[in-house]
Amino acid sequence: MEMDSSNQDKSSGSFSCITAIPGKFKAKVVEFTEKTKKIGQDDPRRIAHSAKVGLALTLVSFFYYFRPLYDGFGQAGMWAILTVVVVFEYTVGATLSKCLNRGFATLLAGALGIGAEYLATLCGEKGEPVLLGILVFLLATTSTFMRFFPSVKRRYDYGVLIFILTFSLVAVSGYRVNQIIQLAHQRLSTILIGAATCIVISIFICPVWAGQDLHNLASANIEKLATFLQGFGDEFFSFLGDECSVVASKDVKSFLQGYKTVLNAKATEESLANFAWWEPCHGRFKFHHPWKQYLKIGVLVRECACYIEALSGYINSKPQVPSEFSIKIHQLCVKISLESGKALKDLAAAIKNMVHPCATDTHIKNSIAAANELKSILESSSSLAKPDLQEIMPALVVASILIDIIKCIEKISESIHELSGKAHFKNNANSTITPEKQQQKQLLHRGIVKPINDANCDRVAIEIHGTCEDNSSKK
Amino acid sequence: MEMDSSNQDKSSGSFSCITAIPGKFKAKVVEFTEKTKKIGQDDPRRIAHSAKVGLALTLVSFFYYFRPLYDGFGQAGMWAILTVVVVFEYTVGATLSKCLNRGFATLLAGALGIGAEYLATLCGEKGEPVLLGILVFLLATTSTFMRFFPSVKRRYDYGVLIFILTFSLVAVSGYRVNQIIQLAHQRLSTILIGAATCIVISIFICPVWAGQDLHNLASANIEKLATFLQGFGDEFFSFLGDECSVVASKDVKSFLQGYKTVLNAKATEESLANFAWWEPCHGRFKFHHPWKQYLKIGVLVRECACYIEALSGYINSKPQVPSEFSIKIHQLCVKISLESGKALKDLAAAIKNMVHPCATDTHIKNSIAAANELKSILESSSSLAKPDLQEIMPALVVASILIDIIKCIEKISESIHELSGKAHFKNNANSTITPEKQQQKQLLHRGIVKPINDANCDRVAIEIHGTCEDNSSKK
Numbered sequence: 001m002e003m004d005s006s007n008q009d010k011s012s013g014s015f016s017c018i019t020a021i022p023g024k025f026k027a028k029v030v031e032f033t034e035k036t037k038k039i040g041q042d043d044p045r046r047i048a049h050s051a052k053v054g055l056a057l058t059l060v061s062f063f064y065y066f067r068p069l070y071d072g073f074g075q076a077g078m079w080a081i082l083t084v085v086v087v088f089e090y091t092v093g094a095t096l097s098k099c100l101n102r103g104f105a106t107l108l109a110g111a112l113g114i115g116a117e118y119l120a121t122l123c124g125e126k127g128e129p130v131l132l133g134i135l136v137f138l139l140a141t142t143s144t145f146m147r148f149f150p151s152v153k154r155r156y157d158y159g160v161l162i163f164i165l166t167f168s169l170v171a172v173s174g175y176r177v178n179q180i181i182q183l184a185h186q187r188l189s190t191i192l193i194g195a196a197t198c199i200v201i202s203i204f205i206c207p208v209w210a211g212q213d214l215h216n217l218a219s220a221n222i223e224k225l226a227t228f229l230q231g232f233g234d235e236f237f238s239f240l241g242d243e244c245s246v247v248a249s250k251d252v253k254s255f256l257q258g259y260k261t262v263l264n265a266k267a268t269e270e271s272l273a274n275f276a277w278w279e280p281c282h283g284r285f286k287f288h289h290p291w292k293q294y295l296k297i298g299v300l301v302r303e304c305a306c307y308i309e310a311l312s313g314y315i316n317s318k319p320q321v322p323s324e325f326s327i328k329i330h331q332l333c334v335k336i337s338l339e340s341g342k343a344l345k346d347l348a349a350a351i352k353n354m355v356h357p358c359a360t361d362t363h364i365k366n367s368i369a370a371a372n373e374l375k376s377i378l379e380s381s382s383s384l385a386k387p388d389l390q391e392i393m394p395a396l397v398v399a400s401i402l403i404d405i406i407k408c409i410e411k412i413s414e415s416i417h418e419l420s421g422k423a424h425f426k427n428n429a430n431s432t433i434t435p436e437k438q439q440q441k442q443l444l445h446r447g448i449v450k451p452i453n454d455a456n457c458d459r460v461a462i463e464i465h466g467t468c469e470d471n472s473s474k475k
Numbered sequence: 476m477e478m479d480s481s482n483q484d485k486s487s488g489s490f491s492c493i494t495a496i497p498g499k500f501k502a503k504v505v506e507f508t509e510k511t512k513k514i515g516q517d518d519p520r521r522i523a524h525s526a527k528v529g530l531a532l533t534l535v536s537f538f539y540y541f542r543p544l545y546d547g548f549g550q551a552g553m554w555a556i557l558t559v560v561v562v563f564e565y566t567v568g569a570t571l572s573k574c575l576n577r578g579f580a581t582l583l584a585g586a587l588g589i590g591a592e593y594l595a596t597l598c599g600e601k602g603e604p605v606l607l608g609i610l611v612f613l614l615a616t617t618s619t620f621m622r623f624f625p626s627v628k629r630r631y632d633y634g635v636l637i638f639i640l641t642f643s644l645v646a647v648s649g650y651r652v653n654q655i656i657q658l659a660h661q662r663l664s665t666i667l668i669g670a671a672t673c674i675v676i677s678i679f680i681c682p683v684w685a686g687q688d689l690h691n692l693a694s695a696n697i698e699k700l701a702t703f704l705q706g707f708g709d710e711f712f713s714f715l716g717d718e719c720s721v722v723a724s725k726d727v728k729s730f731l732q733g734y735k736t737v738l739n740a741k742a743t744e745e746s747l748a749n750f751a752w753w754e755p756c757h758g759r760f761k762f763h764h765p766w767k768q769y770l771k772i773g774v775l776v777r778e779c780a781c782y783i784e785a786l787s788g789y790i791n792s793k794p795q796v797p798s799e800f801s802i803k804i805h806q807l808c809v810k811i812s813l814e815s816g817k818a819l820k821d822l823a824a825a826i827k828n829m830v831h832p833c834a835t836d837t838h839i840k841n842s843i844a845a846a847n848e849l850k851s852i853l854e855s856s857s858s859l860a861k862p863d864l865q866e867i868m869p870a871l872v873v874a875s876i877l878i879d880i881i882k883c884i885e886k887i888s889e890s891i892h893e894l895s896g897k898a899h900f901k902n903n904a905n906s907t908i909t910p911e912k913q914q915q916k917q918l919l920h921r922g923i924v925k926p927i928n929d930a931n932c933d934r935v936a937i938e939i940h941g942t943c944e945d946n947s948s949k950k
Contacts, residue, residue, distance in 0.1 A: 039623050046623050054616035057639070058608050061647045065604040078644060085640040129540040133533050140560075141529035148514050148521050164532070165560040169553060172536045263781070267742040303784065306738070310785035313879050378864040389853040393871055396864070400872040404788055 048206040083194030093210035093275025099195040101159030113170025210275035222348040224258040229341035290422040304408040339367035523681040558669030568685035568750025574670040576634030588645025685750035697823040699733040704816035737780040765897040779883040814842035
């Protein structure tokens with residue numbers, strides 16, 4: 001003990017090094033635990049998904065454990081495990097897509113493989129491997145090339161892969177295995193059992209619907225742009241020092257970052273739309289829900305996000321000694337920004353609650369009116385005192401970009417109206433009574449629906465068994 | 476014949492329907508052929524890749540055809556075919572990533588599986604399936620959850636999948652198959668043979684390097700922005716009716732579309748960078764080439780593309796009766812736009828030829844000078860005649876966005892200088908002589924390098940064995 005302390009000075013370098021390793025290790029473990037916690041908290045469905053995969057695997061492994069099942073399928077039970085591991089995806093759509101692709105590709109390629117095998121046996125013992133080799137080469141080459149077709153890649157990529165695999169296995173292994181039909185039957189049934197296990201667990205235990213995710217993503221992205229525009233309105237006018245903007249400036253960072261994720265949402269949106277195409281009707285989504293329309297909306301939303309990116313550079317551009325003219329322009333910019341934000345908020349809420357957007361047009365009209373007022377002020381500017389261009393330039397640029405944003409929002413609104421029509425969104429109370437409306441009213445009388453009067457909208461929001469969220473509660 | 480013609484009027488509907496089917500079919504076939512041709516022409520490496528997959532499959536199917544090989548491996552030869560189909564990807568990096576992931580995951584999971592199996596046998600006949608079931612469930616659940624970690628998903632996603640698969644197969648099948656070690660040995664060797672076949676064919680026959688593609692993509696994206704800015708300069712000033720801009724306006728559509736693809740390049744860039752990480756040194760790329768730096772450049776380039784998106788709305792905004800003041804602003808905007816375009820062109824060429832960017836700073840300085848001139852004109856505007864705000868507003872907005880673009884280009888230039896430093900790009904002739912330079916000079920004397928004097932750049936470009944392209948030939 002004494003020696004240790006006497007040597008402490010000399011060996012302090014190596015000593016700290018030794019204590020640093022467990023310290024570092026501890027830090028790593030803490031970091032890892034926090035990361036794990038965060039990933040789980042961000043989306044608790046991930047934990048459920050992991051458990052679902054574990055459950056599916058445990059279920060199919062019964063093929064090996066129980067003698068009656070094992071006697072029926074033998075080593076082919078392996079294919080059930082393989083199918084579950086490879087096919088079980090996060091969303092129902094992705095799982096279904098892989099299951100159906102795997103199933104049909106296996107059937108088709110199996111049949112073709114047996115045909116090729118039969119054809120090859122006609123060529124004699126020497127010709128058989130040559131013909132089979134040529135067939136495998138040709139089929140693998142053309143199928144691989146097919147995977148470069150965008151339409152094939154989007155939906156049937158996995159199917160083509162399994163097609164090549166199964167054809168090669170059947171055609172080639174058939175050369176040795178005589179009971180090819182029995183083998184094919186065993187494999188097919190185990191693959192079917194594996195796939196069915198995945199589908200049932202995926203759909204009936206905490207399902208993650210790609211369609212629902214796409215729907216929520218579209219709404220959330222529009223909401224993010226709305227938050228930016230509303231925050232920008234406050235922030236841009238803050239040089240007058242009103243209190244409300246001071247509060248808002250604390251959250252500047254969060255709303256400044258929000259729109260950036262919108263810019264990169266394309267890949268996620270496209271894969272979700274592809275998976276949603278495979279899903280059966282679920283929740284509020286019918287079988288032929290117009291998923292493609294979400295992609296169109298996505299393109300417009302990203303265009304709008306681009307304008308916002310250009311706008312974000314002006315968030316802190318405030319005139320030093322604002323002239324009356326400059327204040328007027330600023331005020332109008334703020335009005336356009338706030339009204340545009342409200343229009344987008346309404347559109348986001350309309351998608352979220354699947355109701356026809358009702359207040360959007362009013363907000364768009366308000367922002368257009370403000371833009372027109374701005375234009376007329378600029379026109380009449382030559383009759384006023386000479387403006388200091390350097391001072392008002394940022395405001396002019398902001399105004400101009402905001403006018404572009406209004407145009408963009410008009411397009412988004414149009415696109416969402418189209419979606420509303422195609423997907424039969426509920427109408428608001430102002431419109432004429434549709435058959436669906438009548439049905440809702442009947443439901444109302446039967447006492448399972450509670451009406452909520454939204455002051456802004458004068459709409460009757462419907463809440464059925466807790467599946468439909470109402471936006472009025474968030475206001 | 477006569478009856479046909481007499482009935483023609485009556486049956487014209489069904490008749491045209493019958494002829495329409497082969498017509499429609501023919502049209503479909505023609506369309507399909509053209510599509511196939513286009514996909515092949517767009518990137519002829521796709522045809523080569525398809526043939527490579529066919530070749531690899533044919534090679535590994537020899538396991539079944541030839542008795543000596545078949546006797547050694549038996550049905551395990553199937554795993555070689557499975558490995559080739561699943562592992563062979565378009566780029567070398569992706570193939571290597573899958574092969575290494577598969578290899579290590581199989582080894583690790585195999586060892587763990589045997590351990591689990593041994594542990595389970597200690598629990599007696601009744602306890603064995605229970606313990607194995609619990610182990611499979613726990614391992615599958617935690618591994619599946621690991622796949623949600625971004626760092627795992629990026630590089631080891633496939634490895635984790637194979638890990639779950641192999642562990643389940645080994646642990647579960649071990650319950651029946653006694654010669655588990657021999658089976659594992661057979662499977663491992665066939666998987667190794669399949670993977671080795673893929674790697675060799677992928678690297679040595681028309682290799683598609685993800686790194687090279689990422690490098691080219693970065694250069695091409697910057698080039699697209701440059702083309703837009705240069706075209707925009709011409710187009711924006713075309714209200715004066717000079718001939719050169721009339722010629723340019725024909726290509727408006729093509730350069731207007733170019734930058735749009737840049738906005739959506741994120742997903743491609745990221746996957747290429749991930750695959751490039753796995754690739755050995757090749758061509759002009761060393762082992763530790765800074766692939767991450769390309770992603771940083773990509774972010775900045777997309778930001779710039781966003782500003783360009785905002786700019787593109789003003790491409791046709793020309794004043795009706797341009798005042799002298801307006802023309803002056805326009806002229807300066809055009810100058811900024813052209814110089815920015817040249818700066819980006821130089822940066823794109825620098826990446827492409829892997830030389831240190833040399834003329835960029837001059838062009839950036841020129842555009843900053845023009846921007847400053849513009850600012851001073853705006854400052855002095857109050858002393859001039861009163862400007863018509865409505866008329867000059869588009870030009871002001873364009874000027875302001877262009878100034879943002881200059882800032883963005885400065886950042887891109889900085890980032891490319893960083894890349895140039897990390898990746899040891901060649902220096903130009905102006906700089907001090909580095910050891911590499913000295914080596915190049917020695918090569919020059921040995922007569923295998925031909926010097927090309929670029930008038931703009933005063934740089935000595937090096938061409939070694941035709942692997943290095945020179946941009947001066949494209950000018």
